[in-house]
Amino acid sequence: MTERLVIIGNGMAPGRMLEHLLEAAPSRYQVTIFNAEPRVNYDRIMLSPVLSGEKGYEEIIIHGDGWYIKHGITLYKGHTIVAIDRAAKTVTSDHGVTETYDKLVIATGSVPFIIPVPGNDMAGVLSYRDLDDVNAMLLAAQSRAKAVVIGGGLLGLEAAAGLQARGMDVTVLHVMPTLMERQLDPAAGYLLQRAVEARGIKVMTKANTKAIVGNGKVEGVELADGSVVPATLVVMAVGIRPNASIARDAGIETNRGIVVDNGMRTSDPDILALGECAEVGGQVYGLVAPLYEMARVAAAHLAGDQTAGFVHSDTPTKLKVTGIDLYSLGDFADGDDREEIVLRDAAAGIYKRLVLKDNRVIGTVLYGETGDGAWFNDLKKKQTDISEMRDTLIFGQAYQGGSPLDPMAAVAALADDAEICGCNGVCKGKITGTITEKGLTSLDDVRAHTKASASCGSCTGLVEQLMSLTLGDSYNPAAVQPMCKCTDLGHDDVRRLIKAKGLKTIPEVMQELQWKSSCGCAKCRPALNYYLVCDWPDEYADDYQSRFINERVHANIQKDGTYSVVPRMWGGVTNSSELRAIADVVDKFEIPMVKVTGGQRIDMLGIRKEDLPAVWSDLGKAGFVSGHAYAKGLRTVKTCVGSDWCRFGTQDSTGLGIRIEKFMWGSWTPAKVKMAVSGCPRNCAEATCKDIGVICVDSGFEIHFAGAAGLDIKGTEVLGLVKTEDEALEVIVALTQMYREQGRYLERIYKWAKRVGIAEIKRQILDDADMRTAYYERFVFSQKFAQVDPWSERVSGMDKHEFHPMASVGFAEAAE
């Protein structure tokens, strides 16, 4: 008979347990899950990338709704269990659902520790635990105001980095003298603090919080010395404690957590506990690797294997903040019986420390360069006697035994049982074995089959090296994604080499950079054409045969092979004679549809290709030029009516929009560029989701950029405030030129900005006046060749062949 298994909690540990259980005993249990969170199982480790904007929620889902359906699992979302009746063997949720169990698994995780100070329950005080917390922080971050993160541990620093990436002014308060003191020694903690501060995050150590101050809503954090740090958002990330209350209420033995034996069994034989709520061998755990170990053991017991037992292992700590490499493992406290080896390279920002006892590694702290972490971990785990290699040990594996300094050598030399993925406990042999056995060729495949690199992702580099080792030249690590199948070079390398080697035609690029195909493909040719147009505006002859059809015929192809035509309406402003001319064209050419676009202009759809030159001719007579609605180039500059008409307008937003559009039209860019100018912060032109936007304020013009409102939705970043229209134009033009020179073809501004870093863009465009001027002048120079109306050129006969069939044949016979 099928037994009834009820699980309280739907985090990563019970999720993994179910995967094991479904594999070992697929039909033994009828499974019901109660999840206090109103959603499916997602990867909690990846909340920080969601907060910083590097990932979306959909990307971190582990089990989607379909998974539960497929396995016949009932999932109650948003149900918190309020009572366990051990005599009747039932659980009851806060919505009144009661389920009977044969086996019960408690996986209630942990609750964030809220420091007991006055004001800790005020609006604007958050913890950092689940997706709801992240969403609340993202909402608060839209204000771009000040945030305080209390806690300078792993979670606090990730929260601070995420909020800062979202545009907030962040201060970290940490009660101890150095950051992450539980994982790092003071020296590494200091280096970390410097790196965090270099990103613009303020750090205050030895900062003892006395109270959260405010009037119903948070206004600041008061410290023990009486000073107040202003903030509208306070995130408490000072630690977690096991959530054992439901078990305690039911009379199950608890201590710090729910006490379990090494088979994950509680004091009640039919109830198991695992995850952060469980206490095994007197320890509670918060990192994912031991939790997954618990999941393995619990699943084995549920499947009938009573021999499985939990084995404690040290788990390395890694910080998931882009650009800060940090690795710590084991015990590194000072002691009389201990020795240490330290390597410091201040200029390179590298610090490495090994703690030894009886010639064996017992602890490691690596900062700035963490590649040897896995090797040191292996030495520690195996208790290898290191006396032979002691002199060179700190330099890492590549320096042992005179082997060459090939980065691959380090991975190649690892033993098969060396752990590569700490989160999922996957060793080298499992990865290489699975690659060979299943014929895997992509990182995604390896993740799917082995789970390596599938949780926090920090071992991705190692996994890729293993793939290179196993597959040889046939594997191209994703780190440098080639432009297309015609080359092994990535976009950045190609752009760099075009400039460095002075390559000025597509055949020259293909020859010099050893293209693998005779004349490229539909991916690389348009990209190369753009790079050459951008880099050599006066010398390069645009290759229309390497442009997509829309840019070749200056109209947008539609699904039925007809075209749509959008004339420019500067700043979205038009008049009666323009509208009359459009109306006449629509009648004359029997254009089936006329539509107002999202960019404040008029689209005429369903025009036959042969009619395009005649349509343009008529539009041209009324003063219209191409709106480039088809171009990887400047599209529209949307405006509101600004100070000319609006009661609230602070500046002439319409005039500035028109000025920008007249200055910048015709320029080609890596991907389309849409702009907007709003006359006041009410933002009627919706400038804060544009590639580049301006919000006018009384004191000047706030320049925004890197927004998105398409496949991705993203508010803009603020570049800075300038006082005059002239300055606004110069900054916008310089920013556009920087993007033109660095962007990868088809990469929108927000993606480019994320890659390059907002701080770097600010430095080059706002802080460095010389660079700004140079960018500006290069743009102005290239406009001399770009600002030619393509429609009037074609009305005068250019590219005639594009618009007429070569011949019409066979009709006479058919008519007979």
Added chain:
Amino acid sequence: MSEMDWIAIGTIADIPLRGARCVNTPEGKIGVFRTAEDQIFAIEDHCPHKGGPLSQGIVHGASVTCPLHNWVFSLETGKAQGADEGSVRTIPLKVEDGRLFIALELRASKAA
């Protein structure tokens, strides 16, 4: 089938290098392509996927990429390349002194 009737459609110079032109026929459009190596091919100008006009695509090697959804077709065989499955009809074509001729099977199909 009777001997092919060759119909003149123009000259090589009418088609841009790595480009195409189309020819109207009663049975729909035909795309005539000129590769970088001056090879000329004629295929049905109608992608089997969603009917995209292949003559408007980017020509590379002896292939063309459909402008609507990026299917790639061999100009020699008319077969879709890569993971996509489908094909377009190839049209017999000959070049004499730079002049181009295609053969249509109109009457044959009319008679049938």
